[in-house]
Structure formats: C-alpha cells, structure tokens
Amino acid sequence: MNALELTDVRKVYPVGDSEVVALDHASLTLGQNEILALVGPSGSGKTTLLSIAGGILSPSSGKVVVGGEDISDYSNGQLTRFRQEKVGFVFQSVNLVPFLTAAENLFVVDELGPRTGKPARATAGKLLDELGLAERTKNLPSQLSGGERQRVAIGRALMNDPDLVLFDEPTSALDTGLGAQVMELIRSEMKQRGISAIVVTHDPRITEYCDRTVQIVDGELSA
Amino acid sequence: MKIALLELRRRPGRFLMAAVIMTLIAILLMFLGGLLDGLIKSSTGAIRAQDGQALVYSQTSEASLLRSRIEPALRAAVEDVDGVERAGGLGVVQLGARVPGKGPRDLAGVALFGFEIPPKGVPDVPPRGTAYADETLKSDGVEQDMTLLLGPARSPIQIVGFVSDTSFSGQGSLWASPETWRQVLGANRPDARLAENVFQALVVQGDEDVASRIDPATDGRTDSYTIEGAVNAIPGVESQRNTFNQILGVTIAIALVVIALFFALITVERTALYGVLKALGGRSRTIFAGLVTQAVVVTLIAAAIAGSAVLVLDAVIPAGSIPLDISLGRIAISVVLLLAAAVVGCGFSLRRVLRVDPASAIGRGS
C-alpha cells in the first residue's frame, strides 16, 4: 500500500472574477518508507500540494488517497478526524504552543483528538526520550534551542503514529550546520519508523537527504 | 480545555487586567444588589412579618398605615366576610427614642407598632408599657430590659426581647400591645390620635384568597392586599426595585461587552496558534470551549474576589449607615448573571474561531 497517491489533482482558487490554478493535473505516488523532496520557487504550488496531501484542503478535482484512505470528497469534519489520526505536520516556523512545556506540546495532539490520557502521556515521554530530549520535557519552548524546538515539533508530528509526515520548510529558520543536523534527524527518525514523508523546500541542499526529488513550477510537477 | 487552563496558569499576567475589570463590575453588581435588598428589607420587614393572608387598609389610604383608619363598624364588616377566620388590629407611630447612655440630642428613630395578632417571630402581645424590639435597634445601643423614652412626651417603653427583620420605613420597630401604642400615639401625636378600638389596618387570617373578597364585601370602604401585595404597594418599593434592576441590567451588559472585547482581542492575537491547532486536528468546538473555559474561570475568580470584598464592605460599613444587605443568595445571583454574560460575550469570538483556516499554518514563516 502506498503512503500517498495523488491522481490528476487540480486546485483552483477564485480570485475576483477570474481563477488562479494553484495545482494543475498533478499526479504523484509516494511509496512506503519513502522520503520525497518537493522543490519549487515561491508561489509554485508547494504549499497547496502539501495542504491537500495533509487533508487541510480539498482538491477541486482529482483523487487523493493517503495510506489507502480516499479523502478526495471528505467533509471538513471528516478531514479534521483524518488529520488527527493519519498525518503528522512539522510547520515552517515550528509553531509550538508557547505556554506549554515540551511534553505538553506533544500531548496537545491527544488533547485535541482521541483524549486517551495516560497512554498518550507515555507515548510523549517515549518520543522525547528517543529524540534526545529526556532532560528537556518540562522546558517551555522559549527555554529550548532552535534545534531542540525542531525536535519537539517532530515529536509532535509522530504522536498519532501517522502514515505520512509533512515537513514545511523545516530548515528555513536554521543556519546551514543546524539545518543539516535537522535533516539527518528527520531522515533517521522516518527511516527508523518506516514512515513516509514529504519535505517541502526551496533549498536544493536538502534534497540529498531525501530518496527522490520532485520539482514543482506553476502548479505542475516534474520529476 | 486543559490547554486553556494551562495558559491561565502559565500566563496569568495577560488575564490580570480583565480579571480586575470583571472584579470591579462584580463588586458593583453585588453592591447595587445588596443595596436594593437592604433598602427593600428595611422598608418592608414589618409588613412581611405579618402573620395572615390579607392586610386591610381603609379606602383612600394608598397602602399607607399612617393614613389608614379602620373604625369598629368597618372591622365588624371585614370579620363578617366569607373566609375570614380572624382579624387583628394593627397601628404604628414613628417617634424618636431616647436611649439610656446616649447624648440628649442623639435619638434613635423607632416605629412603635400596636398589634393584636403577633407577627412572625414575636412570641406574644407583651404587657402594657413593654415591647419587643427589632434587632437593628441594637446598633443604636438598645438592650434587653432597657427602658426607652419615646417622643416629646417621653413615654417609657421597656424592652422585653428582640425580633429580627421587622424594620419599617428604614427604622427599627418596637412591637407592643394596642393599648401601649394608642397611649404613646395620643401622648406624642395629638394630630394623629385615634379613639378606642380604632386601628390603622387589619391583619386578616383566613383562606388563601380571602384578600380578593374583602373589598367587594365592604363596598369599597377597604383597600385590601395579600401580604406580598401589601409589601409591593408600600410607596417606593416597586419603583426602587425597577430602577435598581435596570441599573443592574445595564451593568451586566457592560460585563458582557467587556468580556466580548477582551476575548475578541485575545482571539485575534491567537489566530496563528488556532491555525496550527486546527491543522493538528483540533476542532473549532474544542478551541471555542477553551475560550469559554477561560472566560468562566476569569469570571469565577473575579466573582470570588468581589464576593469577599463585598462581605468585607458589609462588615466594615457601620450598622445603620448605608442600608446594605449582602446575602449569599444575592452573591449567587450576581455570579450566575456574570457567568451568563461571560459565555454570551465569548460568543462574539465564535465566528472568528470558526473562520480560522488550518491551511494558514502551512507555508508561513515566523
């Protein structure tokens, strides 16, 4: 079973009386345990593709299957539940909740969704331990370094045991050395767990940490 | 929910000012409410205490004891009305009382009642020259067995016990036999002197709706009320209550607007955070519930501080100055109204929470 199958996906935004095509007949397949780099300039449609793959946006037409689940025609409510259960996100500016500790930032995922309580707490502890943050669980984001915050964000993306993790410019705010470290970490964590990932970037140096690179320009994909 | 509570705990500073404002508003609500209760209580106690189903005044008295006169013939007519079991005379005279130990110009205002049917809390009709005193008179230095001198005639009245919540026109009351009252009235108020067996009003015991049958039976020579009706008919009671309730209503509206304003501002500030939470699978419902939780907690804290402040105020204000009556019931009502205002106020932010797009979390830098 593939982690992601996009078939002939189109996304059109109305702008005034006309339309803007953000994604034009895009098709893409992401295999199990595969890390894909999605590279393109600003406004190329990277964000739209990522949002559709993550169940944040619905396509105007075409088919989206994530982990065997066809989400093309999901309602907003169904998409919310889907995001809770099937995908993980790491956002560009990390976006940790500033008043929550590292452990609580992971636990938030459970709080927003299934509310299992204790098991989720244990999972959060285990993840932080594996990410080398065992000593930092009670620290607020403001007390963590940039790299540590990035690791907390990765931990948060893994909390729901996702089929697919989506990284939005994970190194854009980091210097070259730290960026490389973070990409190493992403690669090892994904590979260790056998989880597929899409890494959106406009930095070509990132691509060497990925299995495959796809270019996107003006909403069109090319390998 | 938990996130919302954690934010309150970790960042109390940002809610401080809103809590201060809500506290001030809560104090206002409770103080105004207490003032209303105190005013009403001190002007209606004596009537509320009457043990009967009807209070009968004479025709044109406008529910004022001082202007009402019930002659023996009229009393007999009332006693003949179907459903009347017993009728007892009632009368009052308001005088200045000289309290032993107080300065010669330092008088306590009292309302001396003469009654035939003992009001609630008054054990019996006391012997001539004695009376039960309302507890509020203790703040004027009145004590058990003390003899007060009433009015310019210095009529002596010995206090044989105390009763509570029987104030009349904001004055402490004394409860005496009809003879005592008639004698004191005649000695001190020659213009209001009443002949033997003439009373100001009648307290009637009988069946539940006896009050509605009396006036038709006396050809309109009486003006009868249920006890509750008589309380509301006391001049000023209705308009006081209405005016205060309007002020309280607008104050609640202010609380609502303040909460609405505060949380609208906080929501704007958190748009990015809400986008992230929604992208992570958070529902609008969950996020809004967090907002309401914060509003409720802030309101509860404010109400708790205000409640204590008002209780302290009640204790500090000397008895007999501001007629403040702070009850737990009034505090509870205020809290409930404030909570309702807080929840409705949050409603203004609901649209904004719903409108937050999870897609906003993606593709945006710091």
Added chain:
Amino acid sequence: MFLALREIGRAKARFGLLVSAIALLVFLILFQQSLQNGLLTSFTGAVKNQSAPVLVYSVDGQRVLQASVITPDLEQRVRSTEGVGEVGAIRQGTFTGAPLTESENFDTSVIGYDAGADGEGLGAPASLSEGRLPTRAFEGVASAADARNGYGVGDVVRIVPGDAEISIVGIAQEAQLNVGPTIFVSNETYLELVAAVNPDAGVPPPNVLGVAPAVGVTDAQVVEAINGQSLELDALTRSDAAAKTPGVAQVQQSFAIIFLLYALVVPCVTGLFFLIVTFQKAGALTLLRAIGASARSLVWSLLLQAVIILGAGLALGILLYLPVSQTRLGGLELQFEEGAVIGWSIALLALGLVSSLFAARRVLKIDPMEATTGRGVGQ
C-alpha cells in the same frame, strides 16, 4: 492622524465594542447622577427652596418635618431668643391627593405656613415659576414636577377622606418633599384639611418654626443662640436642614461608592484595550519605526485614537442618557445634568488618556532594529 483613523476603520468590530462599553458606562454614570440629584431634590427640595433661612425642629423630630412637634413652651423659647427676628409656624402632613382631572390618587405632602395677605410668609416657596402665592383659603402652590399630573395652575386637588379641595394657584420649581407632589398652603387651610381628614385629631401644634434672624445677625448666630436655649430644640440653616434630613447622607455615601467603582472601570477598560492592541500590532509599529516614523508620531497616533474612542463613547453615552434624563421614575423627575455631563466627560477623558499612556510607554520602547530580526515588543 491618517494611521489612527485608518486602523479604526479597519477594525470596526473591536473599536465598536470598546465604544459601546464606554458608552454604556457613561450612560450609567450619568443616569445615576441624575437619579441621585433627582432623589435628593425631590426628597428635600421643599426644605431647601422655602423662604425661612433657619428652621427649628424639636429634637424628637429627628430632622423630619412631619415628626417634629413644637410645643407652645418651645415656641415661646424660640421667640424670646436673642437675635431672632421674625418667626413663623410651619406644619406638614402627608395626605392622599386626588386631582380632579386624574383618575389616580397621589401621596401628597401639604406644607402649611403663616401666610400674610399677599401670601408671603416664612416657609412659603422661595420663588415661583408660574402663578402666585395663596392669598385665600383652600389655595395652594404646587411642586413643578407634578404639574402634569393634575397639580398645575388652575387644577383642583381633592384631599381624601374629607373631600376638602385645594385650588392650585402657583408653581414652584424643585419644591417636592419625600419624592411626591407637594402643596404649600396657609396654616388656616392646613388645619381645615387635618380636621376634615381626621375628626378625632385636635389642633396640631406647629411641626417646625421658620426663623428669620434680626437685622445684623447671621443665620449661623441665630442657630447657635436657639440651640443654646434648650436641649429640646434643633435649629438648622435651610441648607443644613436639607442636607441632614435622615437618608440624605446614606444616599450620598451609596452613590459615592457606586460612582467610584464605575469611574474605575472606564480607564481600566480603555487601558487594557490599547495595551493589547499595541501588543498585537507590535510588528507593524516596529516596521513603521524602521521606515522612519518617529516614536512621538506613533504615540500621538495612539493618543489620538484614545481621544476619538473616548469621545465617541462619551457622545454615544450622553445620547443614550438624553432621552432617559427627560423621564420620570415613579414620583421622581429626572433632569439633564449639564454640570455632571461636563464634569464626567472631562474626568473620564482624562482617566482614559492616562490609562492609555501605559500602551504609549510600550510604543516608546520599540527598537526599530528589531524589524530586521522579526522581533517586536510583543515577543
């Protein structure tokens, strides 16, 4: 100026809520100011606006007209006090008044005074807004607030029981007693009324004495001299008599607490609002500083907004207050209190501005350098 107005235009809902909060507060403060003044005026107006400069109560009366009784002995003592010029008997009672033009009855205070042939006398209304003083039996001057309820010039008010009728021949402003219709009549008329209502009653002695000091003697000197005569006498100047009526002090104390609390809420709300808004637009402000806006111009813009918002809140509040201030509450006639409007407007504007200075301090702390690092004051 441009920035300040633009921002308000863009965030109408937010600024609208703030304006309405301030407007409601202003409305409540002014309304309660009217209520307080109306209460005090209609409670003691008849005492304040009658012609006797000094009133002498019996100590037993506790400064309530109706409760005070001046015995012949006391009257004699007052008359013989040094410095006392003219003395007049004043009587007061509450009756049920039935204006012939109305179907309703009203609690009516009747005040009797020693009226001369021209109707003048100590205890008469100090000034009339319409008509004349009573010169014949069963004529009276009524309080202006009740003219519309059948107490106007030319109206006749029947006193029940007894059915004595008083013709209203004059109107006096702010001359109510005990928040209800009040009629000034001659003592002869007053005694007729008492006899008609209660045939058992004897001739009531005066309730208080109106005193005018002799030439060259001040009101205060007469008050002191009379009080020195007897522990039974309680002489007060006209304004003291009004201010020391039981209940007046309580009303003033209660309202003082209420006003204090409301007045605190206004600057708190304004201050909090501008503080949060300043935090929120920290980024934009930093940027403006970076492109050359001076800190002073940003602070001016903020203060201008505060003035606009407070001004709008005050205007709206006063607008809400305007119709309410023209109404009656029970027997109480409210008035548009210009003094209160001006006083509170200045006070609230000042308090609101002071509170928004906290936000201004934040603005001054902005470092334009931070535009390059993406950190504003809010972080």
